[in-house]
Amino acid sequence: MPTESDVLRVDYGGLIALPLDGGKKRPAKTRAEELRLWISDEITSGRMPPGTRLDEIQLAERFNVSRTPVREALKQLNSIGLVERGARRTMTVAEVSPDQLYSLFELMGELEVSCARLATIKMTSEERALLEKQHDVCRRLMREGDADGYAKANAVFHSIIYSGSHNAYLADAAHLVRVRLSPFRRAQFQTPERMARSCEEHEYIIRAILRGDQMTVMNVMRDHIAAAQGAYVAFAANVKPASE
Known part of the structure; x- marks a missing residue:
């Protein structure tokens, strides 16, 4: 199980390595x-x-x-x-069609729902405390308006849930799909108020996990991923190409 001293590799292939402090002491980017x-x-x-x-x-x-x-x-x-x-x-x-992006978010949603459901059953008290602590990090970064830091802390928050499923195959699958979607999920936080809404959604997820409420956590996690997709679509629709 992860501890506070661990470093979670959120992206495979050496893309991102994140400390569980959510970026408070992030190493300088290469x-x-x-x-x-x-x-x-x-x-x-x-x-x-x-x-x-x-x-x-x-x-x-x-x-x-x-x-x-x-x-x-x-x-x-x-x-x-x-x-x-x-x-x-x-x-x-590369060309990433709307249908491909929809399918990726759909798959991400199903994997995250499965991770969250198992986490309500299998997460240890230490892991639950770690999740709550990471939520506090997300809230701090949201209040500071640090979109880049929040995106990284958000990735760690979700990784703790993957680990909390105690199913290595499922966690690996969720990580790999998240790698594919990571640029799109990061972009969502450029939309107004998305960080605040994301934090609120995290609160519902944590409450359901702490209660062991499988049905609720499945619903709120699915809604959370759908909201992330919608926020990215809204962001992309309002950005004009450089040639315009």
């Missing part, structure tokens, strides 16, 4: 991580539409870095399907 986050934000906001060529040399010059962190960032984005490799090792922004 250049590859900074590039990955910037490119993924450009893609999920629509400012880099599908088919946009991602040139290593141009990106390296733009950020005044060598091609190594650029190459690593693109490799990470390729591993989660945001960019695709073409002829002569070129990288372009």
Whole structure:
């Protein structure tokens, strides 16, 4: 079971490693991580539409870095399907259709619901206390208006629930789908009031887990993931492409 000294690897493939303090003492981002986050934000906001060529040399010059962190960032984005490799090792922004995104959120919802249901049965008292502590971290970051910090703390909150299911196969499946959706789930917190609503939804989830109320936790978790999807769709719809 996770403890306060643990580091939860929320994203596989070396994408993100998060301490359970929710980012209060986050290590400095590597250049590859900074590039990955910037490119993924450009893609999920629509400012880099599908088919946009991602040139290593141009990106390296733009950020005044060598091609190594650029190459690593693109490799990470390729591993989660945001960019695709073409002829002569070129990288372009991948097409993610609304139907594909809907299906991913639908799958994420079902996996998170299953994790939350099992957590109501299997979570230890220590794990429940850890979840409540992480919720406090989320609330602090929400009050501070720290969208980036909140997104990371939110990922840890959900990871504690995955671990609390005490089903390694289910937790791994949930983590892997979350990796695929992570840029889109992070973008939701750019919409007004989403952090506050997310915190409120977390409160309902925690109460249901502490009561051992399986039916309620399944319903509120499914609603929580649906709200995250809706917030991202609202965000993307209000961002104009850079060419406009």
